Amino acid sequence: MRAPVSVREFEAAARERLDPAHYDYFAGGAGEEVTLRANEAAFGRLALLPRVLRGTDKPELGVTLPGGSASMPVLVAPTAFHRLADPEGERATARAAAATETIMMLSMASTVALEDVAAAAPGARLWFQLYVQPDLAFTKTLVRRAEAAGCRALVVTVDSPVLGSRLRDERNGFHDLPDGLCCENMRDGDRVRPLEFSPTISWEHVGRLIELTSLPVVLKGVLHPEDAGTALDLGVSGLIVSNHGGRQLDTVPATVDVLPEIAAAVAGAVPVLLDGGVRSGTDVLKALALGAAAVAVGRPVVWGLGADGERGAVRVLELLRAQIEEALALCGAASVHDLGPGLVRRVPPC
Numbered sequence: 263m264r265a266p267v268s269v270r271e272f273e274a275a276a277r278e279r280l281d282p283a284h285y286d287y288f289a290g291g292a293g294e295e296v297t298l299r300a301n302e303a304a305f306g307r308l309a310l311l312p313r314v315l316r317g318t319d320k321p322e323l324g325v326t327l328p329g330g331s332a333s334m335p336v337l338v339a340p341t342a343f344h345r346l347a348d349p350e351g352e353r354a355t356a357r358a359a360a361a362t363e364t365i366m367m368l369s370m371a372s373t374v375a376l377e378d379v380a381a382a383a384p385g386a387r388l389w390f391q392l393y394v395q396p397d398l399a400f401t402k403t404l405v406r407r408a409e410a411a412g413c414r415a416l417v418v419t420v421d422s423p424v425l426g427s428r429l430r431d432e433r434n435g436f437h438d439l440p441d442g443l444c445c446e447n448m449r450d451g452d453r454v455r456p457l458e459f460s461p462t463i464s465w466e467h468v469g470r471l472i473e474l475t476s477l478p479v480v481l482k483g484v485l486h487p488e489d490a491g492t493a494l495d496l497g498v499s500g501l502i503v504s505n506h507g508g509r510q511l512d513t514v515p516a517t518v519d520v521l522p523e524i525a526a527a528v529a530g531a532v533p534v535l536l537d538g539g540v541r542s543g544t545d546v547l548k549a550l551a552l553g554a555a556a557v558a559v560g561r562p563v564v565w566g567l568g569a570d571g572e573r574g575a576v577r578v579l580e581l582l583r584a585q586i587e588e589a590l591a592l593c594g595a596a597s598v599h600d601l602g603p604g605l606v607r608r609v610p611p612c
C-alpha cells in the first residue's frame with residue numbers, strides 16, 4: 263500500500279488496523295459531537311491571504327516555550343491509552359517526538375509509566391499532563407515523579423472536573439482497558455488506583471501546584487478570556503486554548519474561534535497554545551497568525567501510531583513540518599514568528 267500523504271489518510275490507515283471500539287474511543291467526542299466537528303470546520307472557514315515577492319530560502323520554524331524549545335510549532339497533545347494503538351504505546355510516541363525534536367505532553371492516563379517513557383526515549387522533551395486527583399498526597403507524588411523523570415513542564419488539565427459523555431463509548435460498551443493494560447502511572451504499591459476526576463477542582467489547586475513545583479505550570483483547557491486573566495494573576499507559565507478535542511462539554515466553540523479573544527486577554531504575558539482540529543500546515547499557520555505561539559495535535563499522532571507505530575507518528579509530525587514549510591513559503595513568510603492577523607480572512611461557510 264502506498265504511504266498516506268495527509269493526516270486524513272493516516273486516519274483511514276489507522277482505522278483499518280484498530281479495533282473498531284478503540285478507533286471510536288480515539289476519534290469520538292462528547293454528546294452529539296458538535297464541538298468535535300466545529301474544531302475542524304472552523305479552520306475551513308478561515309482563508310489565508312498570502313503576500314508575494316518576499317522570497318526566502320529556508321523558513322524558520324523553531325519555537326521557544328517555558329518548558330523548552332521545539333523544532334517546529336507543533337507539539338504532541340496529551341492523549342490517553344497509546345497501547346491501544348501500538349504495542350509500544352507511549353514509548354513509541356516519545357521516540358517519535360524525540361526524533362522530530364518536538365515536545366510531547368505525556369498523558370497521566372498513559373499505558374506506559376512515565377519513568378519508562380522517559381527511559382525509552384532519552385532525548386525526548388516531555389511535559390507531564392496532570393489530572394488533579396482528589397487524593398492530593400497522591401497528586402503530589404505524581405508531580406515529584408514527573409520532576410524526577412526529567413519532565414520540563416506540568417500541564418494541568420482544567421476542563422475535566424468530570425468526564426464528558428462519549429456516546430460512541432456507551433454504544434460500544436467501551437469503559438475499561440483490555441486485560442493487561444492499565445493507567446500505569448496510577449500504580450501505588452500492589453494496587454492500581456482508579457484514575458479519578460476532581461469535581462471540586464478550583465483555582466486554589468492551581469495556586470498550590472505552582473507553589474509545589476519548580477516546573478513551569480501550563481493550564482490546558484481554557485476557553486474564557488476571564489479565566490485567562492485569572493490564570494495570569496496566579497502566575498501560570500502558559501495557557502492552552504483547548505476544548506479537549508470536543509470530548510468534554512459539547513457545543514463549546516471551536517478553539518480557533520476563541521483564540522483571538524484569549525490572545526488579546528493575555529497580551530503576550532505568557533505563550534498561548536492551541537489544540538483542536540489542527541490537521542494540516544495551513545491550519546497551523548492560521549492558529550499562529552491569530553495569536554498562538556504553537557499548536558498541539560492529539561488525534562493526528564494517534565493515527566500515525568495506529569497506522570505504523572513509531573514510524574507512523576514520525577511521518578505525521580514530519581508531514582506537518584513539510585506542510586508548514588510549504589505554507590510559509592507560499593505566504594511570503596520567512597518565519598513562524600512573522601505571522602499576524604492580516605494573513606487570515608474569514609470566509610462564509612460553503
Ligand SMILES: Cc1cc2nc3c(=O)[nH]c(=O)nc-3n(C[C@H](O)[C@H](O)[C@H](O)COP(=O)(O)O)c2cc1C
Nearest residue numbers: 288339340341342369419506507538539559560561
Ligand atoms: C483519544 C484521546 C485521549 C485524550 N486524552 C487526554 C488526556 O489524557 N489528557 C488531556 O489533558 N487531554 C486528553 N485529550 C485531549 C487532547 O489533549 C487534545 O486536547 C485534543 O486531542 C486536541 O484535539 P485534536 O485531537 O483534534 O488534535 C485526549 C484526546 C483524545 C482524542
Ligand SMILES: CCCCC(=O)C(=O)O
Nearest residue numbers: 341342371422457506509
Ligand atoms: C480516563 C482517561 C481520560 C482520558 C481523556 O482525557 C480522554 O479520553 O479524553
